[in-house]
Amino acid sequence: MPTTFFGWVGYLLDQYGSLFLRGTGTTLLIAIVGTILGFLLGLLVAIVRSIELDPRASGFKRALLKVAQAILGVYIEVFRGTPMIVQATVIFYGAQQVFNIRMPQMFAAIFVISINTGAYMAEIIRGGIISIDKGQTEAAHSIGLTHWQTMVSVVLPQAIRNIMPSIGNEFVINIKDSSVLNVISVTELFFQGKSAAGTYYRYFEAYFIVAVIYLCLTFTVTRILRFIERKMDGPDSYTVLGSTNDSHANFTVRKEG
Amino acid sequence: MEHVIEVNHLRKSFGSHEVLKDVHFTADKGEVTCIIGASGSGKSTLLRCINLLEIPDGGEVLFHGENIQSGKFSLPQYHARVGMVFQQFNLFNNLTVLKNCMLGQMKVLGRSAQESEQNAMRFLEKVGMAQYIHAKPKQLSGGQKQRVAIARALAMDPEVLLFDEPTSALDPEMVGEVLSVMQDLARTGLTMLVVTHEMGFAREVAHDVVFMDDGVITERGAPEQVLLHPQTPRLKEFLAKVL
Ligand SMILES: Nc1ncnc2c1ncn2[C@@H]1O[C@H](COP(=O)(O)OP(=O)(O)O)[C@@H](O)[C@H]1O
Ligand SMILES: [Mg+2]
Numbered sequence: 001m002p003t004t005f006f007g008w009v010g011y012l013l014d015q016y017g018s019l020f021l022r023g024t025g026t027t028l029l030i031a032i033v034g035t036i037l038g039f040l041l042g043l044l045v046a047i048v049r050s051i052e053l054d055p056r057a058s059g060f061k062r063a064l065l066k067v068a069q070a071i072l073g074v075y076i077e078v079f080r081g082t083p084m085i086v087q088a089t090v091i092f093y094g095a096q097q098v099f100n101i102r103m104p105q106m107f108a109a110i111f112v113i114s115i116n117t118g119a120y121m122a123e124i125i126r127g128g129i130i131s132i133d134k135g136q137t138e139a140a141h142s143i144g145l146t147h148w149q150t151m152v153s154v155v156l157p158q159a160i161r162n163i164m165p166s167i168g169n170e171f172v173i174n175i176k177d178s179s180v181l182n183v184i185s186v187t188e189l190f191f192q193g194k195s196a197a198g199t200y201y202r203y204f205e206a207y208f209i210v211a212v213i214y215l216c217l218t219f220t221v222t223r224i225l226r227f228i229e230r231k232m233d234g235p236d237s238y239t240v241l242g243s244t245n246d247s248h249a250n251f252t253v254r255k256e257g
Numbered sequence: 258m259e260h261v262i263e264v265n266h267l268r269k270s271f272g273s274h275e276v277l278k279d280v281h282f283t284a285d286k287g288e289v290t291c292i293i294g295a296s297g298s299g300k301s302t303l304l305r306c307i308n309l310l311e312i313p314d315g316g317e318v319l320f321h322g323e324n325i326q327s328g329k330f331s332l333p334q335y336h337a338r339v340g341m342v343f344q345q346f347n348l349f350n351n352l353t354v355l356k357n358c359m360l361g362q363m364k365v366l367g368r369s370a371q372e373s374e375q376n377a378m379r380f381l382e383k384v385g386m387a388q389y390i391h392a393k394p395k396q397l398s399g400g401q402k403q404r405v406a407i408a409r410a411l412a413m414d415p416e417v418l419l420f421d422e423p424t425s426a427l428d429p430e431m432v433g434e435v436l437s438v439m440q441d442l443a444r445t446g447l448t449m450l451v452v453t454h455e456m457g458f459a460r461e462v463a464h465d466v467v468f469m470d471d472g473v474i475t476e477r478g479a480p481e482q483v484l485l486h487p488q489t490p491r492l493k494e495f496l497a498k499v500l
Contacts, residue, residue, distance in 0.1 A: 138310050139347035139406075143361035143413055144336035153360055157351040240388045 001200075008205040016196040023192030024213055026106075030181065030188060031174040034113030038174075039167060041114060042121025045072050047151060049122065050129050072122070079119035085180040088112045092184040109186040113178060117170055124166045128159030161232055168225035172218050179214075189213060259321070261286050261417055261448050262307060262339075266316035269302055276302045278472040280316070284417070287446040291459035291480075294469035295495055300452040303469070304419045307450070308341050337365050340410035344422040346402040348394040354381065354405050355390035358412045366413065373412075380408040384438050400431030404438055411442075418442070420451040456500055460484055468492050 002011045013020070049069055053062055079087065092108045095101040103111070132155050140150035160167075179190035189210055197206030264282040268275070276299045284290050292300050305311040307318055309325065309332065318325050325335055349357050358377035362368045368376070381387045384404040394402055403423055410418055423439065424432045436458050443449060443462045453459060459466050459480055466483040468476040470491050476483055484500075487493045 133345075133347075135343060135345050135347035136349060139341075139343060139349065141310065142308055142336055142341040142343075143409065144333035144365035145361065146333060149364050153364065154349050154351065161351070234393070240392075 005205060008200075008202050009209060012196055012200075012202060012205055012209060016192075019192045019196055020189070020209060020213065023187060023189035024217070026187055026192075027175060027178055027189040028217065030106075030109050030113055030178045030186070031171060033110050034117055034174050034178070035167075035171045037110070037114035038117025038121050038170070041118030042123075042125050043156075045075070045118065045122035046125035046129060048072060049126055051147070075115075076119045076122055079116050080123070083180075084112065084116050084177055085183055087116055088181055088184050105184060105186045108184055109178070109181045109188070112181065113174060117174060120170055121167070124163050124170070125159065128163040129155055131162060132158050164225070164229050164232065168222070168229075171225070172221055175217050175221065176214060259286055260284065260319070261321060262450070263319040263322070264303075264307065264316070265319070267303070267306060267313055267318065268315035269299075269306055269311060269313050276472055277306065277313075280472070280474055282467065282474060284448055284450055285464075286416075286448055288464040289443045289449045289451060289462050290465045290467060291463040292450065292452045292467045292469055293454070293456075293459065293495070293499075298469045299472045300469050301421050304341070304421050304450065304452060308336070308339060308419055310341075333365050337361070337413050338415055339417045339419065340413055340415040341419045342403070342406050342410055342421070342423050344425050346394070346399070346406045346426070348402055348406055348409070350394050352393075353390065354386060354392050354394075354397075357394070357405060358409045361409070361413050376414075377408070377412050380411040381405070383411070383441070384408045385434075398431060399427045400434045403427065403431075403435045407435075407438055407442070415447075417448040417450070420449065420453070422452050422454065424453070424455060454499055456484060456496075468495070470495075 002008045048065075049072055051065060053065060088108070091112055092103060095103055095108075136154050136158070137150055140154045145153065178186075178188050181188055182191035182194065185191065193206050193210035196209075197203045260283045262282075262284040264280055267277050267280040267282075269277040280299075280303060282303070292303065294300050302311060306313045309318075313326075320330070320335065320339065323329055348354075349360065352360065355374065355377055358381060359370070359373040362373035362376060363370060378387060378390070381390060384407055386401060386404050386408060389397065389401065389405075394405075397405065407418075407423075420439070424435050427435065432455070436455060439449070439451070439458070440462055451458075451463070461480075463480050465477060466480045467474050468483060468487075468489075468491075470489075475489055476487065476492050483492070484496065487496055
């Protein structure tokens with residue numbers, strides 16, 4: 001048996017390397033799928049919450065939209081106002097006891113993290129939509145685009161670009177906070193660390209390994225996201241086309257500011 | 258002469274602030290009408306009501322004799338016929354110059370990408386921006402942006418173009434390039450309603466000049482008449498300030 005701290009770290013890695021690896025994979029999977037589904041859910045919620053009806057719309061339409069918007073408001077309030085660890089237990093055990101549904105752990109994990117992320121994303125995206133200058137929407141309407149076309153072609157691409165840092169941040173949070181899903185026995189990284197620690201009672205070493213892996217994940221992901229953001233901005237320069245009969249006259253102009 | 262646009266008894270309030278009070282107004286085919294008046298007199302609101310960016314509280318706007326709110330018009334089709342050029346340009350920031358001029362053609366008029374591009378190029382050449390088709394709006398100067406915005410509006414083949422102070426946000430040295438594009442347009446027989454403080458432009462290009470004062474049109478006529486022989490003290494006062 002090892003006698004030093006790093007000796008134990010090496011021993012645990014040797015014994016439980018594949019366990020840690022699978023845990024890492026599960027954590028990443030939950031975080032990625034949860035962030036994507038949460039984003040789509042948030043997008044839908046944000047769009048519905050930002051619909052402004054034509055003043056000529058009927059009373060029925062108006063009432064329907066009001067009710068839908070109120071329900072979505074409650075959803076956001078509830079899921080942002082309670083800890084995810086509580087949401088996970090309430091949903092998992094609630095489904096079991098009240099509806100007699102035994103969700104597979106992985107399904108429950110992705111379900112919980114998606115609707116939790118959706119609540120945050122909805123507010124982030126709504127903020128992004130609101131921050132786009134009204135002139136963009138008016139210009140789109142003035143050439144005849146509908147509300148929906150304006151959203152898809154003009155407003156959302158700009159809003160989403162602007163909130164990319166916040167979306168990335170949600171992803172990083174999900175990598176870390178998916179650890180609370182160990183309460184419903186999802187075999188993510190923290191849960192696997194707990195298993196590895198238990199056999200030899202080497203809690204410090206096992207959780208040290210877990211901590212290092214989380215740090216590597218978030219460090220790498222943060223760098224990748226920043227790279228993607230820069231890609232999204234497109235080239236820094238554009239080409240001014242020369243006269244058609246002299247294509248060598250093309251030159252390049254750097255972006256201002 | 259056929260009225261392309263006719264405005265009757267138009268009223269619009271924001272809260273308790275009555276901005277348009279019983280406005281009457283017509284624009285004839287192929288004519289350029291300049292709307293002048295002090296800041297806050299309701300010029301923008303008038304254009305925005307004509308384009309239904311604001312919903313009027315009362316009165317009517319007729320397009321070829323049809324009430325634009327009667328439901329006979331689909332709003333997108335009406336917008337395609339009546340375009341608008343804004344003081345702040347409002348180019349789509351996420352799209353290149355070329356795509357700015359293609360979007361409406363493809364989504365609203367249902368034109369193919371190829372046809373839209375050809376048409377867009379035609380108007381970008383006209384405004385002298387064909388060299389910049391790959392640039393994004395933030396890479397352009399104000400004058401260049403406004404010329405692209407004009408090309409974007411023209412690419413929809415509109416009958417009427419509304420201009421809301423198209424040169425007011427420009428540095429002085431760029432005003433000329435935009436006005437000269439507009440002057441060329443006026444000769445093509447496009448119906449234009451232009452809110453402007455450029456009295457030189459109004460005098461040279463306009464068929465009609467309209468003076469708006471505190472939500473009503475108080476004087477209207479040929480440029481020489483309105484600009485050189487103002488009738489009301491308010492217009493005299495206004496002209497003394499801007500000329
Ligand atoms: N959306 C709005 N809400 C409230 N007040 C407005 C709005 N738009 C314009 N106004 C007010 O209406 C008046 C006329 O505005 P506007 O039509 O922009 O005048 P102009 O273009 O002649 O300067 C101003 O007092 C302005 O503050
Ligand atoms: Mg104005």
